[in-house]
Amino acid sequence: MVSLHRAFTQHRPFSLSPDMIWLLICQGVAHHVNVHAETLRSRFVRHQGKARIKVLRNDFIKGSPENPWGEVINEFSLRIRDHIGPAHDLFVPRFSSTSSTERIAAEIVLLYAVQSYFQFDLYTIRGIPAITLEGTEEDWQILADRARAFAQFDLEWWFTPLQPILQELLRMGPHFHFGLKSAGLSDR
Template identity: 45%
Template sequence: MSDTTFNVSPEVTKKRDREIVDYVGELRTALRRPIEQHWLPRNPVVSCDDDHALIKALTYSFYDHVPLRLTPDALWITLARGFALHVNENAEELRHRFVSHSGKKKLTVTRMDFSLGRENPWPEVFAAFADQIDEHTGGLGKIVRADFSTTGPTEVAASNLMAMDTFKSYFKYDFFGGCGIPRITLAGTEQDWNKLRRLAQQFAEFGLEDWINALDPILEQFCNAKRGKVDDEFWKSMFRYNSGSGRAVMTGWANVLFPYFKNDREQLYFNPFLNDWKQRLEIDDKQHRQERWEDPQGIGIGAIPNCMTSVPLTVHWGTQETEMRLVGGLLAVTQDEATNTLEPECGWVIIYEYESPVDELFAHYYKWLEQRAEKQIAKPSHDIFNP
């Protein structure tokens, strides 16, 4: 990069230093909106509002008697903004110069690795939209894009946004984001996964043919992955849970792992999503909040029966009987402290049959003490609290 500096009014001397401002707070005030994410300025910010930044810089430089630095990008973005205003002011007259369609064509970008509330590479989204604009305008979208020796990632992002603004009369921009699973580890051996698949196929003999027919291709992908043949698109399609905007529904092939769902009355019904999970996933990824509410493509997590066994057990303490229950299954999610890897974990619990208040420490034990005092039941030889 080669800067050229020349004198304009060398006789003036600096009059003042501008205070550094909280540019995020200033932007929030100027835009009157909450901010999700923002760029990081190269130097301390002394002004950040809804005035034109080029003119603000000229004003401060002139009155404070301090030098001014101008980049091709700053001047180009200024000119491109003027062009954008002109195009939008005369959108229909200029339509034939840029696009062949009528109305607004929907452009979409999907990034399931994005999640609101955390840092995301938004400039990549701007670039993806700008590339689509180029495709639909015969490359004319590049007319406002900055491409100078001084153009850095922030300038590229700003000029891509300028392209989106210039042609917003012809396009509607839709972004689909969500969460994602960074990586998956399949434990065990290849033989383990082949065995699991064979065992599952036996369920078809007991009236679950439809479920196993849909499930077997899923299990085959586990076996393939264990052999090193990983289908990226398949694993990315494992799970979506669109919540926070409209009805919260789960889509993806994880649905196929369950032959039954339950309704609000805890009644079971057969899984209706076994054979079209892929189509439903694609539809859900593109649905808006109202569409998802009116036409859900999956079910809420609460509709999935839990993975807890529940077996009643009568325990005999001498001549006395106590009704208990054995609970087991997938009961917890653990997280490795070193790698942050999550894992569903098997567990078991032995509980008393009667209900107990959950907000009292050792409430079930105190209840047992009360029962023993009333019924004179013998104390068990092994007390879980006093071994």
């Protein structure tokens, strides 16, 4: 109603689609389902408590606006369909005006409607996908030797513990990816 009033007061055209009205209807139904979750449980699911739905997305980066949230919402929606059957199709519209935006909005309302029956978990693997040691083996040897030379400036306390690290970098060199794999730090 606010949008309609604003269009009127600003003398702007106004457009309605079946998706818009359907979303409003589904929001009302979702609220009703939440208020009466246990009474309606047997009409949606066969399990007691909350079934856990897990989605793994290794392409997510914390806080990135590029994360494909629509794909995740759709994945949760499809897994919900496995549990609730035809009730899923009641929420998700298929009008000629339905774009991916309207579908995602409807699927979010669906997730809201069935939140008493499911726990939604999104997992991602964090970490460094690859580390590359650049330069030649000789470069790394020179680095270790030159660092060792700094000890003469009363820095033995610092360079003595640093030497094993530099030697390990020298040893691993082109095999560093293998080192990450064997340590369980890389999925490559």
